[in-house]
Amino acid sequence: MNSIRPGFLVQAAVLVIICGSIYVGVSGLGSMSSIAVSYGENGPVFCGLSSDGSHMVSCFGADASIVYGAPIRLPLLGLTAGDGFVCGLLLDAYQPYCWGSNIYVKMGVPQPMVEGAAYSEISAGDDHLCALRRPSKGEQRGVSLIDCWGYNMTASHEFSGPIMSITAGSVFNCGMFAGNRTAFCWGDETGSSVISLTPRNLRFRSISAGGFHVCGVLQNSQVFCWGRSLEMQQSSSDILGQGDVNMVPMDPMVSVAGGRFHACGIKSLDRKVVCWGFKLQNSVPPPKDTRVYELAAGDYFTCGVIAEASLRPQCWGTGGPWSIPMAVSPGICASNPCGPGYYEFIHASLGGKVCKPANSRVCLPCSVGCPEGTYQSTPCNSTSDRGCEFNCTSCASADCSSSCSSEQRPRSHGLLSLQMPIFVAELAFAIVFASSVSLVACLCVRRRLRSCSCSEPDLTALKTRAYSFHKEPVKVRPDLEELKIRRAQMFTYEELEKATGGFGEESLVGKGSFSCVFKGVLRDGTVVAVKRATKASDVKKNTKEFHTELDLLSRLNHAHLLNLLGYCEEGGERLLVYEFMAHGSLYQHLHGKDASLKRRLDWVRRVTIAVQAARGIEYLHGYACPPVIHRDIKSSNILIDEEHNARVADFGLSLLGPADSSSPLSEPPAGTLGYLDPEYYRLHYLTTKSDVYSFGVLLLEILSGRKAIDMQFEEGNIVEWAVPLIKAGDVSAILDPALKPPAEPEALKKIAATACKCVRMRGKDRPSMDKVTTAVERALALLMGSPCNEQPILPTEVVLGSSRLHKRGSQRSSNQSCSENDTTDADDQLLEYRAPSWITFPSVTSSQRRSEGDATEGKNSEGRSLGNGGAGDGLRCLEEEIGPASPQQDLFLQHNF
Numbered sequence: 001m002n003s004i005r006p007g008f009l010v011q012a013a014v015l016v017i018i019c020g021s022i023y024v025g026v027s028g029l030g031s032m033s034s035i036a037v038s039y040g041e042n043g044p045v046f047c048g049l050s051s052d053g054s055h056m057v058s059c060f061g062a063d064a065s066i067v068y069g070a071p072i073r074l075p076l077l078g079l080t081a082g083d084g085f086v087c088g089l090l091l092d093a094y095q096p097y098c099w100g101s102n103i104y105v106k107m108g109v110p111q112p113m114v115e116g117a118a119y120s121e122i123s124a125g126d127d128h129l130c131a132l133r134r135p136s137k138g139e140q141r142g143v144s145l146i147d148c149w150g151y152n153m154t155a156s157h158e159f160s161g162p163i164m165s166i167t168a169g170s171v172f173n174c175g176m177f178a179g180n181r182t183a184f185c186w187g188d189e190t191g192s193s194v195i196s197l198t199p200r201n202l203r204f205r206s207i208s209a210g211g212f213h214v215c216g217v218l219q220n221s222q223v224f225c226w227g228r229s230l231e232m233q234q235s236s237s238d239i240l241g242q243g244d245v246n247m248v249p250m251d252p253m254v255s256v257a258g259g260r261f262h263a264c265g266i267k268s269l270d271r272k273v274v275c276w277g278f279k280l281q282n283s284v285p286p287p288k289d290t291r292v293y294e295l296a297a298g299d300y301f302t303c304g305v306i307a308e309a310s311l312r313p314q315c316w317g318t319g320g321p322w323s324i325p326m327a328v329s330p331g332i333c334a335s336n337p338c339g340p341g342y343y344e345f346i347h348a349s350l351g352g353k354v355c356k357p358a359n360s361r362v363c364l365p366c367s368v369g370c371p372e373g374t375y376q377s378t379p380c381n382s383t384s385d386r387g388c389e390f391n392c393t394s395c396a397s398a399d400c401s402s403s404c405s406s407e408q409r410p411r412s413h414g415l416l417s418l419q420m421p422i423f424v425a426e427l428a429f430a431i432v433f434a435s436s437v438s439l440v441a442c443l444c445v446r447r448r449l450r451s452c453s454c455s456e457p458d459l460t461a462l463k464t465r466a467y468s469f470h471k472e473p474v475k476v477r478p479d480l481e482e483l484k485i486r487r488a489q490m491f492t493y494e495e496l497e498k499a500t501g502g503f504g505e506e507s508l509v510g511k512g513s514f515s516c517v518f519k520g521v522l523r524d525g526t527v528v529a530v531k532r533a534t535k536a537s538d539v540k541k542n543t544k545e546f547h548t549e550l551d552l553l554s555r556l557n558h559a560h561l562l563n564l565l566g567y568c569e570e571g572g573e574r575l576l577v578y579e580f581m582a583h584g585s586l587y588q589h590l591h592g593k594d595a596s597l598k599r600r601l602d603w604v605r606r607v608t609i610a611v612q613a614a615r616g617i618e619y620l621h622g623y624a625c626p627p628v629i630h631r632d633i634k635s636s637n638i639l640i641d642e643e644h645n646a647r648v649a650d651f652g653l654s655l656l657g658p659a660d661s662s663s664p665l666s667e668p669p670a671g672t673l674g675y676l677d678p679e680y681y682r683l684h685y686l687t688t689k690s691d692v693y694s695f696g697v698l699l700l701e702i703l704s705g706r707k708a709i710d711m712q713f714e715e716g717n718i719v720e721w722a723v724p725l726i727k728a729g730d731v732s733a734i735l736d737p738a739l740k741p742p743a744e745p746e747a748l749k750k751i752a753a754t755a756c757k758c759v760r761m762r763g764k765d766r767p768s769m770d771k772v773t774t775a776v777e778r779a780l781a782l783l784m785g786s787p788c789n790e791q792p793i794l795p796t797e798v799v800l801g802s803s804r805l806h807k808r809g810s811q812r813s814s815n816q817s818c819s820e821n822d823t824t825d826a827d828d829q830l831l832e833y834r835a836p837s838w839i840t841f842p843s844v845t846s847s848q849r850r851s852e853g854d855a856t857e858g859k860n861s862e863g864r865s866l867g868n869g870g871a872g873d874g875l876r877c878l879e880e881e882i883g884p885a886s887p888q889q890d891l892f893l894q895h896n897f
C-alpha cells in the first residue's frame with residue numbers, strides 16, 4: 001500500500017478538540033452534499049442520493065461516463081463533483097469512490113490510499129479531490145489530516161486543530177476550523193488570490209468554494225465572499241451576463257454554494273434562492289418562489305432540492321437537465337445529534353427515515369427571522385424549523401388575507417366538494433407522473449444494461465471487491481476500460497491471426513515504412529487495428545521501435561493519443577494492437593484518392609483536428625516527465641476516430657526527453673522528410689521544439705491541402721512555398737482551393753501566423769507546444785463565430801471544453817519557474833515540466849512556487865523578468881508571442897477551455 005508524502009503543518013489560532021462535527025449542509029463547486037453537479041466538456045451532470053434512506057446515487061446529464069458509471073450498488077454518505085467526475089464517500093468504509101473521467105483523479109478509490117484511512121468528508125475541485133480524515137484513536141489529539149489526490153495536489157496535509165468542514169475550488173481548497181470557526185485555504189491561488197484574501201478574523205457557520213472564490217455564511221447569517229470575480233469589458237455585455245461575485249446580497253442566508261464565477265444562497269427568511277455574480281446570458285434564471293433545502297453548483301449550473309414533499313431537485317443556469325425525476329435527500333446523514341441552530345429533517349411520507357445508519361439523521365440549518373407581515377409562531381426545535389404565521393389582525397397582503405380567511409371559515413361540504421375535483425386531478429397527475437418516471441427509469445436501466453458488458457458474476461465480484469476496496473481498488477467496467485488501464489495486454493499470435501482473418505489483404509487498412517496495419521475483431525467483439533512489422537524490414541530496428549512504442553503507449557493516457565490495447569511478441573513476429581480508428585488518417589482525408597473526403601473536411605473540422613492534435617502533443621511535452629518527443633508528427637500519424645476526433649499515433653520513433661531538457665538530445669535524425677526540423681536534421685539537436693516544427697508543417701498542410709513535399713509544384717517544399725506568402729500578408733494564396741474561404745478568414749490568418757512561428761529555423765525561436773495549442777484554440781473560437789455558440793457543430797470536447805485556461809494558469813505557476821509565458825522562448829525548454837498523469841507531485845503553495853520561480857530566474861542566463869507569476873502576466877506574454885486575443889475570444893477561452 002502506498003503512503004502519502006507528508007505535507008505542511010498549519011497552525012490554528014485556537015486549539016479546541018471536538019470529536020465529531022455536524023456537516024452544515026453547504027455544497028459548493030466541490031463540497032460534500034447529498035447532491036453534486038459535475039461540469040466539463042460534456043456538460044453538467046446532476047447526481048443525487050435517494051431520499052428513501054438507501055443512500056443510492058443516480059445521475060442525470062449528458063456525460064455517459066458519469067451517468068452510466070455511477071456505482072448503483074454502493075451506498076454513499078455524500079457526494080462531491082469536479083470536472084468530468086463525481087466522487088462519493090462510501091457509507092460502509094468511509095473512503096472516497098470516484099467515477100466518470102478525469103485523467104488526474106483515479107476513478108474507483110483514488111490512489112495512493114493510506115492504508116486504513118477513513119474519512120468524514122470529501123470535496124472535489126476541477127482535477128483533484130481532498131478528504132478530511134476521521135479522527136482515529138491512536139492519532140495525535142488536536143491534529144487534523146487532509147489527504148488530497150489529483151493534479152498538483154497529491155499530498156497529505158496536517159493541521160493543528162480540529163477541522164469542521166472542507167471545500168474545494170477550481171485549483172485550491174479551504175477548510176474551516178471547528179474551534180474558532182475561521183477559514184483557511186491552500187493550493188494554487190493564481191488568478192484567484194483566494195489564499196491571500198482569506199479573512200483571518202471572520203467566524204463562519206459554513207463555507208463553500210466556487211471556481212475562483214469562496215463564500216461563507218457568517219455567524220450572523222450574512223454572507224461574505226472573497227476571491228476573484230470575472231471582470232468583463234463593456235463590449236461583451238451584450239454577449240454575456242456579468243456581475244461581481246463579491247457583491248453579496250444583504251439577505252441573511254442559511255447556506256451558499258459557489259459556481260465558477262457565481263454563487264447562490266438559500267435565504268434564511270423564506271428559504272428562497274438568490275444568486276449573484278457572473279452568469280452566461282440566456283441562462284435559465286433561478287426559481288423565484290421555490291423554497292429549497294440544499295444547493296450544489298458546478299461551473300455555470302446550479303441545482304437545489306425543493307423544500308416540498310416531492311424533494312425533487314430543480315436546476316438553473318446553462319446546460320440542463322432542468323428538473324430531475326427523482327426525490328433526493330435534502331442533506332447528508334450525520335451520526336451526531338443536530339446541534340444548536342439545526343433541526344432534524346423528518347420526511348412525513350417516508351416515515352421520517354432518510355438515513356440508513358442507526359442513529360443518524362439529516363440536520364438542516366434553522367431559518368432565522370420570519371418574512372414581512374408574519375410573526376414567529378413556533379421556535380426552531382430539534383425536529384422542525386421555526387414556524388411563521390400571518391398576523392391576521394393587520395393583513396397587508398393578499399396572501400395574508402386569503403390565509404386568514406381560509407383559517408377562519410369553517411370547512412363546509414361545499415368547499416369539500418369544490419376541493420374534490422382538485423384532489424382527483426392531483427391524484428391523476430401523480431399517477432401519470434409516477435408511470436412516466438418508472439418508464440424513464442426502465443429505459444435507463446435497459447440502456448445501462450445494454451452499455452454494460454458486466455455479467456451477473458462480474459457484478460457480484462465487483463460488489464464483493466467494492467466492500468473490501470481498501471485491499472484492492474474497484475474497477476467499474478471490466479471490459480475495454482480495464483483493458484486500457486491494464487494496458488499492453490499480451491495476445492497470442494493465433495488470437496490476432498484469427499481476429500484479422502489471417503492478416504488477409506481484405507483487412508489491410510494501411511501500410512507504413514516498416515509495418516502493415518490490419519483491421520481485426522477480437523473475440524469479445526472489440527474492433528482493433530493490428531500493426532504488424534514487415535518481415536523484410538530490419539529486425540533489430542523493428543524490435544527497438546516496437547519496444548519504444550509499447551513502452552510509451554502503455555504509460556501515456558490522453559484523449560488525443562492513440563490508445564494501445566495490447567501486443568504480441570512471438571518468434572519473429574511483433575504485433576501491436578490499437579483501438580481502431582474508423583476514419584483513417586488525416587493524410588487520407590487531405591491527400592487520398594477520394595476528393596470528396598477532402599471537401600468534407602471543412603475549415604471547422606480541420607481546425608478542430610489541429611486543436612486536438614496540438615493537445616495530444618502538448619500532453620507529450622508538458623505532462624510526461626521526462627517529456628516525450630514524438631519525432632514523427634505528420635498527417636499520416638494523425639488518426640481520426642469514429643466521432644471525428646483526432647488522435648496522435650505512431651510512437652515508434654519517440655524518445656524520452658532528457659531530465660534537464662535544456663540539454664538537447666544528440667540523436668541521429670529520424671522522421672519523415674518535409675516534416676523534419678532543420679536544426680535536428682543538421683545539428684542533431686533534438687528538443688520538444690522539433691515536434692513544434694513538424695506541427696507547423698502539419699498546420700500548413702491543413703491550411704493548404706498540399707503535401708509536405710509535393711514535387712508536382714514548382715516549389716515542392718510546403719514551408720519554402722507558404723511562409724513567404726504568409727509573411728507577405730497573402731494568406732488566401734495558400735488556402736486549400738478545394739474549400740470556400742471561411743466567413744471568418746481572420747481565424748485562418750492566425751493559424752498561418754502560428755505555423756510560421758512553428759517552422760522558424762532555430763528551435764529556441766519557436767513557441768512551445770502549449771502556446772501553439774492556445775493559438776489554434778483561439779483561432780477555432782474565432783472560426784466558430786460566436787464565443788458562446790451553444791449548439792456547436794463540433795465535437796463538444798472542443799467547444800464546450802473544460803476550464804482549460806484556468807488549469808493551464810495553474811500548470812504554468814506550478815512549473816519550476818513560475819510561468820512559461822512569463823519567460824523568453826529560450827526558457828521554454830527549461831520549463832516544460834508539468835504534472836504528468838501518472839506521477840503526482842506533492843502540493844506546493846503558490847509562494848513556494850514563486851520562490852522556486854525566482855530561483856530558476858536566477859539560473860536563467862538571459863535573466864528576463866518573471867513578473868508576478870499571475871495568470872495575467874502569462875497571458876500578456878502569450879499575447880506577445882501569438883498575438884492578442886479579442887475580449888470575446890478571451891471570454892470564450894476562459895469559459896470553455
Ligand SMILES: Nc1ncnc2c1ncn2[C@@H]1O[C@H](COP(=O)(O)OP(=O)(O)OP(=O)(O)O)[C@@H](O)[C@H]1O
Pocket residue numbers: 509510511512513514515516517529531562578579580581582584585587588632636637639649650
Ligand atoms: N489504429 C488505427 N486504426 C485505423 N487505421 C490505422 C491505425 N493505425 C494505422 N492506421 C492506418 O495505417 C497506416 C499506416 O500506419 P503506420 O503507423 O504503420 O505507418 P505510417 O505512420 O503511415 O508510416 P511510417 O511507419 O512510415 O511512419 C496509417 O497511415 C493509417 O492509415
